[in-house]
Every structure is written in structure tokens, then in C-alpha cells.
Amino acid sequence: MEKFTRGLLCAALATTLVACSNSTTAPEAHASKTIMLADFNSPTDGLQISTEGGAEFTRLESGELTVTFSPVEKFSKLILQPSTPWDLSGRPELNLAMDVQNMSEESIQLYIGFKNAQGRATNHSVNVAAGSTKTVYVLLAGHAAKVDLGFKHSRMPAWESDDALAFFRYGDDLLDLSALSEISLSVRGNLTPKHIRVDNIRARTNPDYPSDFHKGYVDAWGQNAKVDFPGKIQSDEQLKAAADAELAALSKSGLMPDRSRFGGWKDGPRLEATGYFRREKVDGKWWLVDPDGYLFFSHGLANVRLANLSTTTGIDFKDDSVRYVDPDAVTPEDSMGMVKVSDAVRATRYVASELRHNAFTWLPGYDDPLADHYSYRRSVFLGPVKSGETYSFYRANLERRYGETEPESYMRTWEQVTLDRFNDWGFTSMGNWVDPAFYTNEQVPYFANGWIIGNFKTLTSEVSYWADMPDAFDPEFVRRAQVTIDVIAEEIQSSPWCVGIFVDNEKSWGLREGTISQRYGLILDALSKTTADSPAKAAFVTALKQKYPTIEALNEAWGTELSGWAALSESQTFDAFPEAFVADLSMMLEMLSDQYFRVVHDALEKTLPNHLYMGVRMASWGMPDETIKASVKYSDVLSFNVYEEGLQPKLWSFLDEIDLPAVIGEFHIGATSDTGLYHPGLVQAANQQDRAQMYLAYMESILANKNLVGAHWFQYVDSPISGRAFDGENYNVGFVSATDIPYPDMVKATKAFNASVYPKRYKLGRK
Structure with a gap:
């Protein structure tokens, strides 16, 4: 193949790309506006190319680089390193572009990472549709990069272009570009191999754009005022007509024919009916069981509420x-x-x-x-x-x-329409964060939820995100946990329609893999406090005294020179981490995790003994082995939030060893090309049709795991285009838009999946 129609793209790379923009910079400056970083024309170009996570690459004679990313490892990566770091500083308006051809049969969410010589990093991502070629770019510097619109992880395109803007994901939003030492291309959590061809990695000066590009982009219905897209509402009358048509259709619908009154599989085997939801292993596969004794697979939408839909x-x-x-x-x-x-x-x-x-x-x-x-x-x-x-x-x-x-x-x-939609679409339950107004419904099972907040001691680390971690050894935490559970009990009134209880969400326990401080930062923070100020520190010192007969024995293990146990009780920080010390950090993290889950479990057992404890919905990045080990002792069902293309068998094989049922508390996929929204969410599709196919692939990966008893899509409604008030999320992650209109491709896909979910899951893996 020609090098991306090389004659069209590269013959005048330094001038043509700029001349086609709306830049008003003097012509003599054009030569400096585009800097080629890598065109892969020569193996001796000083560019070191390496891979991680099973990725493979080939330099083609035509001057492109082909890359295959593996679906086995969570991260599969190509790394490009120049012999001398690139200096891209001194350019007030800058983006980095590259040409990417997706040679796969599926779209690819491509992560573009940067590192500088100071060790700082940033990551962006973009979707390239199957079989397509796209110029993608990352905004690195300029007014459009700096202006804080109140969005989380995203920017609004500042100028019109057919190029695809990559979305900021994590790291340093505005990186020091004086010594750029690495560019990486990667995928994560993909279920199939991904194949791309990449060329012409270049730094470009941004074209001119108005400084108020972000003015007046939200219309009277909360939609994008600047672009048209399928399903856009133009009048209140149109909105009312759409509602009337849907109401008429829903009036003729109901439960899928193979469902029990609680959404279980009435055509399947019937087990003991206890009057409440429970768990049971059947033929080597975990299931939930509904109150009438039917096998139950929990699939539905989370966040069915209006609480965080304001801007x-x-x-x-x-x-x-x-x-x-x-x-x-x-x-x-x-x-x-x-x-x-x-x-x-x-x-x-x-x-x-x-x-x-x-x-x-x-x-x-x-x-x-x-x-x-x-x-x-x-x-x-x-x-x-x-x-x-x-x-x-x-x-x-x-x-x-x-x-x-x-x-x-x-x-x-709206509440009744929502219940009717769930039954019509074949969903069996409402996930976490359902509005308590639904707790009295007797049409769709739900999960109740609560948060333990209050004036108790906390611990922090460099990976703390939403909030600092509670010090679960603080008696005030124990008291507040009971207060929270009492409120939940009052709200659900022991309803058999309540499947179980989620308490808290995505706590920052530490990374599963990473540096010592990333894995055990909470424990290091506790050790930096005094026992008088930290109940956790006091508990740890007691445990260490039981393990080590003398302070000298601890000093030998930790490589320290503490004068006595009293010194350990004071504030201590550490620079070295011998193997025995790391083992003790692990022990203390398990202690902290054990105390947290025990406190919550005991409050639930005392107050809501008939309902399943669903755990804390651990983020896939924040589920250390120590925390999982503790949660297994106290949870009826484990819960994880997994924002990837699906569950990779290798990564989730630990569930087989644990042998407990688990549920995915959050996942989603979004697109921007046909929604008017400015961010797709954490997993990106090419468009609504692709989004529906990726949803189906995710759910198939759930069915294939014998421990998974459900998965909940986050969320019911798209985030506001201008970002939800608390944290600025402005994602296309809803099954319905901001005008409450369902996305047809998603509805069609989920109805097809749910129509056969029970017999399919029951038969999978059976001999």
C-alpha cells in the first residue's frame, strides 16, 4: 500500500498542512510550524522502538510502522524513544498529530502517552473506526489547552477539523515539553488483537481560533447548540411527540416471557425459595437466586437518579x-x-x-x-x-x-416510564445509586446503597482520588457505619425486591501494581502519624509488638534504628523498603482492609440480615490483593468497576481461586461522533452502532466467567454536555440522552442480548 497516499500527505508536509488551516501567521513562519518527529523512513533515524505487554511491530519498506496489540495482557504498548529528547518548548500553541490506519475488524481505542526527561507523564486516547485512516491529534499547549471549562478529562475542539482530537485521560495535563523523551501507543483491556499502521508523528502549531470558542454551546434543551446530530430536539412539541410515541409502545410491552416476577429465569431449574435474594453455586457456576427460587442474573443500569444530572x-x-x-x-x-x-x-x-x-x-x-x-x-x-x-x-x-x-x-x-423501559429492554435489576423513590416499586429488583461519611480520622496517599480513606479503626467510623446502615434499613423496609446493599464506592486502597508508595501509601501515611492521632497506627503498633519480640528484631527486619517501641509510636517516615518491611506493609494493609469490611459487615448483619452484602465496588486500578483477601471474608458478593472492553480471562483468573460470586458494578462505552457531546466516557466507540457492538462484546465476556453473576452499565442518562456539577463528567454514557430519548442502537442490542441471556449463560461451560 502507498504510504497513506503519500503524495497527498507528505510531499509538502511542512507547508501544506499549515496552508490549509485558517492560520493568519506570516508565510515565512510556516516552515517552523510543523516538526517531523518520526516518519519511519529509515531504520537509522535514531529512534529506539520497543514493546511491552505482547505488542509487536514491523517497519515497512514504504516507511510506515505496523503494530499488533495483544489481547492477553491488560496493557499492550509500543514505545518510541529518540536518541536525543525532543524539545517542543517555546511554542505557545501546539498539538501533536499522527496518521493512524486501523487494520482491524473492530474499532480501536488508542492511548497516546508522553514522558519527559523529568519522569513526568500524560496520557490521552482516541478512537479510530475499523478499516479507517485518521489523522489524530493531542492538544499539548495553548489557550484551548489551559482554559478550565469545568469538564473532567476533556476539552472542547477549538477549531473545525476533520482530524480527531484525543481526550485527556490521566497524568500531567500540561506537560513540560522541553525534553520529551518518549511517545507511546497502547491499548488496555482489549478482548481481541488490534492492528494499526502509524506514520508521520509530527508537532504542529495550532491554527488560529477564536478565544471565546466555548461561548454559547448549550441550547435550551441541554444539547450541543453548535452542531446537528441524529435525534436532536428542535422544539418542545417535538419532544412531547417523542414521549407520546414511546408511551404508546411501552403500554403494549412488559416482562420478557421467560421471566419470573422478580426477573429470574422461570424456564430454568427452580431452587429453594427463601423469600429474599441469595447466592448459590449450580453445576460449578455461581448464580444469584431470586426470592421465588429461580436463577437470577443481575443485568441493568446504575445511577438511575437525577441527583447528579445538574450542571x-x-x-x-x-x-x-x-x-x-x-x-x-x-x-x-x-x-x-x-x-x-x-x-x-x-x-x-x-x-x-x-x-x-x-x-x-x-x-x-x-x-x-x-x-x-x-x-x-x-x-x-x-x-x-x-x-x-x-x-x-x-x-x-x-x-x-x-x-x-x-x-x-x-x-x-418518569419513574413509571423507567420501570417500563427496564422490563421492555429485558433488564433484570437496577444497579447502584438508584433513587430511593424506586425502593417501594415491585416491578424491578434493585440494589440499595449508602456512604459512610462523617468526622472520623482519615488516611491518604498519592493515589487517593475521590476522598481520603477512612481510618476504619476510629470508633467514630464504626458509629457512622451503623448510622448509614440504619438509614438504608429504614428506606428499604426489608423489601424482598432489594437484591443487596452496596456501601461506599471506589475507595483508594492503593494500586494493585506499582511503587511501594502507590501500593502501601495508606500505611506509610498512618506510620507518619502518632498513635495518639491515628487509631490505625495504634492498631499497627500493637500487631507489630505481637510479631516482633523486641524492637531490635523489628529494626533488623526493617533496616531501621528505632530506639524503642515508644519511638515507633511517634511519627516515622521511611526511605528504604527491605523485603521484610514490605511484607509488614502488606500485613498492615490487610489489617486496615479487614477492619473496614468487618465493621460494615457486622452493621449489615445486625440490621439487614436478609440482604446480600455486595462489597465496595472496587475500581480495577485500586484492588490490592490484601484488600481483596479481606473483602472475601465478609462480602456475600464481590464487586468491581471495570472500564475496559471486557474482562480478560488472564487478569480475572484470580476469581477462580477465590470462588465467590462477583458482579461488575460499573462499565460503559460512549461515542461523540453522532451525539453532540464532547466526551465519550472512559471506553470509547466510533459511533452509536459501534457502541452497541462493544456493549455486546463486554457482556459476552461476563457470561463466559463462571463467577460473574451480573454487570451494571453506568449510567441510565448521559451526563450534561457542560459537565455534571460536582466533577465535570460530560460523557455519552447513557442509554437515554439529556432529552430522555433512548439511543436506538443500544436499546436494540440490549433487548437482543437479554432475550437469550438465561439459556445462554446456563449452557456455557456445561458438558
């Missing part, structure tokens, strides 16, 4: 009373429902962020009927405002769709 408007209030936080609250800020703001507080209104406020082409006046959908966030995790007014376009669209015959009657309609 900040850029308005705040000078009256501090609106930011009061009840110290006895059991609901964290990101899960709060509607917070009404009084007229007195609104009288102190001011624009806290012009950037945020100017994002909207319309917001209702406070005397508008749709002003009921204003709320407030007392604290914000990410973005240009730290607190402020919010607006829920989704909630407003529900009122537009269903009308209001009495106060908030549209909410009651």
Missing part, C-alpha cells in the same frame, strides 16, 4: 447560609437531590464564572415555570467554581415531555 451555571450567592453542611448528613454532596435556594439568598446573586455562565444560550428566569429545576452545590470537586447554582436540563425536559398536572407529576411519570 453549574456560573452563578453563586454571597449569603453563606446556602453552603451550610449538616455534620450528621449521610449523603455526600455529589449525591444530593434538589437543594432549593430562598429568595433572600438569591438576592445576593453574582456571576462567579463568566466562562461557565456564557456557556448557555438559555437559562430560565427565576419566575419561569422551568425555574423549579435550579438547585445548588455547596462544594465542587473540579472546575472553575468551588460552589454554586446548578440547573438540570434533564429534569426540565421531563416536565416538557410529560407535563405537570400536579406538583412534580412528571417525576412520577
